[in-house]
Amino acid sequence: MGARPNFVKVAALYRAFSKYPEFSVSLVHTGQHHDDAMYKVFLTQLGLPKPDFSLCIHGGSHTGQTAQIMLAFEKVLSSESPELVMVVGDVNSSLACALVAAKEGVRLAHVEAGLRSGDKSMPEEINRILIDHMSDELFVSEESAVSNLRNEGIAADKIHFVGNVMIDSLVYGREKASEIPVLKDLGLEKGGYVVMTMHRPSNVDSPVELKMLTDLIQSLCEIKPLVFPVHPRTKSSLISYGIWDQLEQCSGLHLLPPQGYLEFINLISNAALVVTDSGGVQEETTFLGVACVTFRKSTERPSTIGEGTNRLVGDLDVAHAISIISEVINGKKKPTSLPALWDGLASDRIVQIIQKKYLK
Ligand code: UDP
Numbered sequence: 001m002g003a004r005p006n007f008v009k010v011a012a013l014y015r016a017f018s019k020y021p022e023f024s025v026s027l028v029h030t031g032q033h034h035d036d037a038m039y040k041v042f043l044t045q046l047g048l049p050k051p052d053f054s055l056c057i058h059g060g061s062h063t064g065q066t067a068q069i070m071l072a073f074e075k076v077l078s079s080e081s082p083e084l085v086m087v088v089g090d091v092n093s094s095l096a097c098a099l100v101a102a103k104e105g106v107r108l109a110h111v112e113a114g115l116r117s118g119d120k121s122m123p124e125e126i127n128r129i130l131i132d133h134m135s136d137e138l139f140v141s142e143e144s145a146v147s148n149l150r151n152e153g154i155a156a157d158k159i160h161f162v163g164n165v166m167i168d169s170l171v172y173g174r175e176k177a178s179e180i181p182v183l184k185d186l187g188l189e190k191g192g193y194v195v196m197t198m199h200r201p202s203n204v205d206s207p208v209e210l211k212m213l214t215d216l217i218q219s220l221c222e223i224k225p226l227v228f229p230v231h232p233r234t235k236s237s238l239i240s241y242g243i244w245d246q247l248e249q250c251s252g253l254h255l256l257p258p259q260g261y262l263e264f265i266n267l268i269s270n271a272a273l274v275v276t277d278s279g280g281v282q283e284e285t286t287f288l289g290v291a292c293v294t295f296r297k298s299t300e301r302p303s304t305i306g307e308g309t310n311r312l313v314g315d316l317d318v319a320h321a322i323s324i325i326s327e328v329i330n331g332k333k334k335p336t337s338l339p340a341l342w343d344g345l346a347s348d349r350i351v352q353i354i355q356k357k358y359l360k
Contacts, residue, residue, distance in 0.1 A: 002093025114145025
């Protein structure tokens with residue numbers, strides 16, 4: 001595991017493996033996210049122990065980071081000699097460790113396999129495709145991913161449709177999250193505010209996009225109070241283009257540090273709407289039945305649109321975005337259903353499949 005969404009997924013898997021004493025599991029943290037807000041709070045809140053290996057690699061270019069993780073993980077593999085390496089999601093850590101496993105001839109499992117946005121300008125899309133094509137076991141969270149993998153020629157016996165491990169953690173943490181007085185602390189009413197998260201390079205890296213994001217934030221604050229936990233990447237971009245101070249003055253805006261998992265789940269559970277460019281948040285809002293508007297041209301998680309509460313906005317044209325957002329807030333609730341097997345038991349299914357195939 002390396003970055004924030006990984007901790008949420010790995011926590012669910014770790015809990016499921018812990019029920020089976022016949023497995024010995026070593027937890028590796030590459031260090032991509034490593035501070036209290038983006039890492040340590042997830043260990044505490046989701047019941048993950050201190051990792052067995054901390055590779056302490058962060059920062060640098062995509063290539064440099066991937067290469068350094070590969071070199072460090074190679075040493076872990078040679079000291080541990082595992083029968084299986086399991087990676088989750090689509091971050092650089094997942095790709096780096098998958099590559100090492102493949103090169104060293106160790107069996108590889110990918111959790112959250114087969115998701116495709118069709119947009120290769122997203123670094124995550126490249127990571128997903130490469131990891132899937134190296135993997136021996138592909139654990140799939142939604143039906144579209146099964147057909148994506150079959151269309152790419154992956155053998156059917158490697159593909160396991162098990163459901164969504166991120167939802168496992170949500171089911172696990174939801175009740176605890178509801179007890180946190182985050183709304184009271186912020187002076188907010190249930191259903192009376194909007195939550196925003198933004199961190200994709202396409203939305204926050206250039207001054208043009210940041211200007212549009214700022215205009216969007218200001219317009220949104222005129223509709224309802226806006227809670228914006230700011231990702232470190234977004235914050236440093238806002239500071240370096242001199243926009244941060246302007247946002248701090250914006251009335252109705254709660255500009256917050258990245259929130260702990262339980263605080264964040266509480267915030268989105270009670271929001272009138274979530275505006276995001278996150279992958280995982282599209283799924284969590286679908287599970288919670290909370291309306292979501294996603295600022296992306298495409299999504300690798302189409303079940304959140306077909307069955308769930310999600311709606312895509314392909315550009316940051318502010319007037320267009322605000323008209324869609326107002327429609328969603330003021331309109332009728334979209335009829336939704338839960339994607340198949342999003343029931344909190346995906347990790348258990350994964351462990352049972354591995355048990356059958358690998359522990360004879
Ligand atoms: N999240 C959180 N605090 C925040 C924002 C997000 O705990 O302030 C959680 C969110 O509930 C989800 C995960 O972080 O479980 C999503 O991470 P992120 O959006 O960074 O990654 P992505 O899913 O886009 O890869």
